[in-house]
Structures are given as structure tokens and as C-alpha cells.
Amino acid sequence: MSEEQPVLVDVTDGVMTITLNRGKAKNAVNKAMAEGVAAAMDELDSNDDIRVAIITGADNTFCAGMDLKAFVTGEMPMLPGRGFAGFVEAPPKKPLIAAVEGFALAGGLEVMIACDLVVVADNAKFGIPEVKRGLAAAAGGLVRLPKQIPPRVAMEMALTGDFIDATKAADVGLVNRIVPAGSALEGAKELAATIVANGPLAVRLSKQVIAESGDWTAAEMWDKQNEIVMPVFTSEDAIEGATAFAEKRAPNWKGK
Template structure:
């Protein structure tokens, strides 16, 4: 398989679908995958015609993590400014949905938790088993995961390397929706379509507030929120949304 085929990118109906396409390697991330994903994320953010991204894996597996065979040769699947897999240190500004079939492990879980929403097959498994290989989950498993699920649960995953099933993942808030095996991408596409129907500026800035507000103090949160969201209320889309509601029609969004 050539490097160009390691990641497939498709755009339809305002949704970009990025497919990790190394099924024989359980979609393990090598340098080529990282570079291609980073390029896709750049396109997602810069192209106004694309409103939502989906990342998934080919062959019934989301991602088994870093390509260890490449790692032992000295290759690091990192892109400067984006981090591991061309994603984890700088997720896109627009919504990104993970569609998970099979395993999301190690770096694969870290890619998943870099996304805003997760739709997973009901037989999926999740974990950060790096400690079992003498490694650490340094691409978000140790710092981002405890902010998304209870810290003691994250600690257990990090120290034991054990897997979590879908039922537990739902309980602790690791994923949004569980769907029948084989339908994770369809479920993510349905979720994406719901988002695409909304005002793009409102969606983008709402994501920004939620993503950044965890670092804000109680004293500053209202001011910082207003600084971000005020452009929404004076936008053309706000007028169009209200007008469309009154006229009982679908809005014609401009994203400004």
C-alpha cells in the first residue's frame, strides 16, 4: 500500500470523511497517516463548504495506535504543530466526530478523544495499554482523558492498560452514542447531518467556548464567553435564522 492510500478523504453534503486506511496494520498510525490527517484537518478548517469532519477506520477497526514497527526504526508519527496523528495537539476548529468500529486503543483512543463527539459500534473496545509495552499514553491519554471522564477511571485505564467496553464507556461519558456493529459511520453521518443543518458560525463558536472554558475562572467566564459569541448575535446568519423560523422554511446560511 502506498503512502497516498494510507488515508482516504471524501467530501459530500458539507461533511468530510477521513478514513484511516491501513486495515492490515489495524490502521496503526505511521508518519504518512499523520501527514495526511494533518492536511485533511487544514482543509476542513479552511474550506467554508465543509462544515463537519468525521474520522473513522477501514476494515472494522478504528485505530490500534502508533505503528510500533515504524517506531522502532526511529519514525515518529507526529506533525509539527498538530502532534501525534496530525491531530491530537491541535484539533480542528470545526466539529469532528469519531466513528468507531472495533478497537480504539492507545494512540487510537487518543485520536478518538481529540474529537468532539463519538459514535461507536456496540462491540467496540477502548483503552490506553501503553504501559503494557513500557510506554506512556502521552498523546492525550494522560492529560485529555481525565478531563473527559472521571479522573479515577482514567487513572485505572492508564495504570492497568485494561480495556473498556461500550456499556462502561457510555456510563462514564467517554462516547456519545452506541450503534449496532457495522453502522458507526452511518451513525456519525446522521449526527453530522444534524449539525450541518445548523448555523455554521454558531456551531464553530459554540465549540470554541466549550473547548476553552474549562480553563476559565468563575470571575472571567462570562466576559470571555461574550467576547467569543457576540459576533453570532450581530451576524447575517442570526437574522436569517430568525427570519426563516418566522417564514417556516429552512435557513440559507452564509456562515457570517
Template sequence: MADEVLTTIEDGVIIITLNRPKAKNAANKALAEGIAAAIDELESNDDLRVGILTGAGGTFCSGMDLKAFVTGETPNIPGRGFAGLTEYTPNKPLIGAVEGYALAGGLELAISCDMLIAADDAKFGIPEVKRGLAAAAGGLVKLPRQIAPRIAMELALTGDFISAQRAAELGLINHVVPSGTALEAAKELAARIAANGPLAVAKSKQVIAEQGDWSSDEMFKKQNDIVMPVFSSADAIEGATAFAEKRAPNWTGK
């Protein structure tokens, strides 16, 4: 894995750190490849339950590396999108821990996470129009599905930034925490998720991720097609047994 992305594993959680602090963690090809490889590790390693995406040096990601862009390099991975993530949805939960700036592609990377923790001095925005570009890595299509479309329109057309507090008001992020503590707060959230049945977590995530495209007539059938195997799983029996025996469950993910 490239030095542009560092990974550590703690108690079933993989922490994926963007590691180009001198460039405000701007995404180049190597960083995109590193994120894609880290997500592959999250997906393939049965011991991993949750991923956390964060940035080194007090910032999350300032977007695309424009110096690399003008030389013809783009931080896109086929089938994965910008920074190896924006067009891909992992099966396991991914939490973004945002300090400093999540701008342009950095915001699009953040909104590709399932949940977001942000420092109280963090800033969010899609300022591509200020550089004659467009927020084509999700800012124009995913952001209006996560906040009110009129607000997304304003952000896309002005390129203005918003604060973490405003992002929380809009429902874009889960929790605002003191500066410097976003990663620790994300670890706490990840631990609460990792303590649960991994099969139940994965299927619950899948339903929530896909249900927006379902009609009212079909939503329960589609939901049940996904979640009913959970109820007949070994983990379901283990969860009920552990509750009765007043002990922690021993999950197998089966």
C-alpha cells in the same frame, strides 16, 4: 494526500478514513500527514461544515505503528501532535466513528474528536504501559478531563480495555450503535449539525472547548467576547427571517 488516509465529501461533511486495515490502522508518519492534510481541508473549505474521522477494515486505530517506531519513525506532526491531531483543535466539529479497537494512540485520537459514536463491540484503552511506554499523546492529560480521574488512572496504570457500553457509562462517548453502523450514525449526527448556522456552531464549540480553563468570575465575559458577534451576524438575521417565513435558512457563515 497519502493513500493511508482517504477522504470523501458528502453534503458539507468530510469523511476522513484511516486506511491501513492490514495494520489495524496503526499510525505511521504518512498516516499522520494524511490526517493533518484532511483537517486542513476541513478548516479551509467554506463548503465543509463537519468532519468525521473513522477507520477502514472494521477498526478505528490500534495506536502507533510499533514496527515503524523501532526504526526511528514517529507519527507526530509539529504543532499537531500524534497522528496530526492530538495537540490541535479544529474550529469546525469533528465526530469520531469507532468500530473495533481504539487503543493507545487510537484512543488518544478518538478523544481528540468533539463527539464519539461507537459500535457496541468496540474496545477502548491506553495499554502503553504493557509495552513499557506511556500514553503521552493525551491519555494522561486529556482523558482525566473527559472521565473521572480515578478511572483514567486505572486505565493508564493497568492498560486494561473497556467496552463501548462502559465508555458510554463514563461519558466518554455519545452513542452506542450496532456493530457496522458507527459511520452511518456519525453521518446522521453530522447532518443535524451541518443544518445549523456555521458561525453559531463554531463559536459554541469554541466556548465549550475553552471554558474549562475559565474561572467563575470571568466565564461570562470570556463567553460573551466570543459569542456576541454571532448575534449581530447576517446568519442570525437569516435564521430569524427563515423561521418567520417557515423555510430552511440559507447560511453564509457571516
């Protein structure tokens, strides 16, 4: 794959596939890659024909994190308001699936945990080894990871910099599915197809509630949820879904 295109984007059957395309650098993120990912995320959320996205890496590896060679020259792979890799501080509104082969390390792990769902190869490795380079996992490893796995496990990963394997990742709830090596993208596409078959408005608002509800109090959670999801129940898609069920046919979603 060409190094001239740090990010490759394909859209097929309502699914966008974003490929981190710096295989010779283990798909390490530089500024150009961050800009390419940010542009893809903008297209994902603005194009009604795209329902789900997958982010993956070229050459049988996911992402080795920040491009350290670029870092020592003063280049930072962050964008204002978006953070590392062009999206970790501002994930898309639509579902995003990580398809992981090989290594998801440092910023690569932080890209992965910014996604909604994760499909990994059975030989994949995960870690936030920033401390081994005198750095800190400041793109989500220290603040997002402890909310996704047991805090003591996240603490050990952050302080030791050691890796975990796919089995351990599944045991602590870090990933959704483990598939044979070489088939992570295929597995992610199968998961994406299942999501695409569902009502797009219902999917998007369901993601929003889960993403935002972590700090809601018991007193406010029902009102906050209902404020977001009530439009689903008065939507054209809700009527279509019920009608299609009664008529024993596939729904024709409009996303409204």
C-alpha cells in the same frame, strides 16, 4: 483498500469523511498517515463548503495506535505543533466526530478523545495499554482523558492498560452514542447532518467556547464567552435564522 493511500478523504453534503486506511496494520498511525490527516484538517478549516468532519477507520477497526514497527526504526507519527496523528494537539475549529468500529487503543483512543463527539459500535473496545509495552499514553491519554471521564477511571485505565467496552464507555461519559456493529459511520453521518443543518458560525463559536472554557474562572467566564460569541448575535446568519423561523422555511446560511 490500497495501502498506498494511508488516509482517504471524501466530502459529501458538507461533511468530510477521513478514513484511516492501513487496515492490514489495524490502522496504526505512521508518519505518512499523520501527514495525510493534517492535510485533511487544514482543508476542513479552510473550506467554507465543509461544515463537519468524521474520522473513522478501514476494515472494521478504528485505530490500534502508533505503528510500533515504524517506531523501533526511529519513525515518529507526530508533526511539529500538531502532535500525534497530525492533529491531537491542534484539533480543528470545526466539529469533528469519531466513528469507531472495533478497537480504539493507545494512540487510537487518543485520536478518538481529540474529537468533539463519538459514535461507537456496540462491540467496540477502548484502552490505553501503553504501559504494557513500557510506554506512556502521552498523546492525550494522561492529560485529556481524565478531563472527559472520572479521574479514577482514567487512572485505572492508564495504570493497568486494561480495556473497557462500549457500555462502560457510555456509562462514564466517554462516548455520545452506541449503535449496532457495522453502523458507526452511518450513525456519525446522521449526527453530522444534524449539525450541518445549523448555523455554521454559531456552531463553530459554540465549540470554541466549550473547548476553551475549562480553565476560565467564575470572574472572567462571562466576559470571555461574550468576547467570542457576540459576533453571532450581529451576524447575517442570526437575521436569516429568525426570518426563516417566522417564514416557516429552512434557513439559507452564509456562515457570516
